[in-house]
Amino acid sequence: MRVVVLNCSLKSSSDSSNTQRLADVVTAELEGRGATVIVHRLADLAIPPGVQTDLGDGDQWPLVHADLLAAEILIVASPTWVGRPSSLAQRAIERMDAMLSETDDHGRPVAYNRVAGVVVTGNEDGAHHVISEIAGALGDIGYTVPGQAWTYWNMGPGPGPDYSDTDHGHEWSHQxxxxxxxxxHSVAKALAREPIPPA
Structure with a gap:
């Protein structure tokens, strides 16, 4: 089983990512079930705006796209900014729009028979809105989003410490x-046994 994490933090990998730390809890559990995990820190990559898979010279999205097609599980991990997904999360979704017109050998959209979930962090409220926006878009693209395929952490209304600065709420978020x-993992295994057939 292969897993791709798109870390949509606005910080490059030279800085610690609260979003990655919570995503690591999910991926550790998946690795314990035998999965292999690849993480893309989108802030480190040159990903111009657009709705095509390959925008030419300098575009690093095709590297991400290749990993998406090789994976059975996708996790989109985003911080909350002004109650919304990060701009990089939106950029990833826009680039994934091209997958709607890409088909497998049976004529199905390439995202079919793959599952996806969402991780959200932020020191203010808005996580459920971010989850619904990202999960809805992934469903449109063709991913299967199982029930309760998300986790989040926040401090509630108003500014406060970051995920890494406190143990507040970690037990719930980790569970x-x-x-x-x-x-x-369970739904990915079920789809592997019995894929969604061509229409």
Whole structure:
């Protein structure tokens, strides 16, 4: 089982990522079930805006796209900014729009028979909105989004410390992360046994 994490933090990998730390709880659980995990820190990559898979010289999205097609599980991990997904999360979804017109050998959209989930962090509220926006878009692209295929952490209304600065709420977020991993892995196995057939 292969897993791709799109870390949509606005910080490059030279900085610590709260979003990655919570995503790591999910991926550790998946690795414990035998999965192989690849993480793309989108802030490190040159990903211009657009809705095509390959925009030519300098575009690094095709590297990400190749890993998406090789993976059975996708996790989109985003911080919350002004109650919304990060701009890089939106950029990834826009680039994934091209997958709607890409088909497999049976004529199905290439995202079919793959599962996806969402991880969200932020020191203000808005996580459910971010989850619904990202999960809805992934469903449109063709991914199967199982029930409770998400986890999040926030401090509630108003500014406050970051995920890495406090233990507040971690127990709930981590338990939810383990449930998320279980559901993603279980549904991915079910789809491998019995894929969605061509229409």
């Amino acid at each position: 939810t992360a383990k449930t998320m991993a279980h559901n993603l």
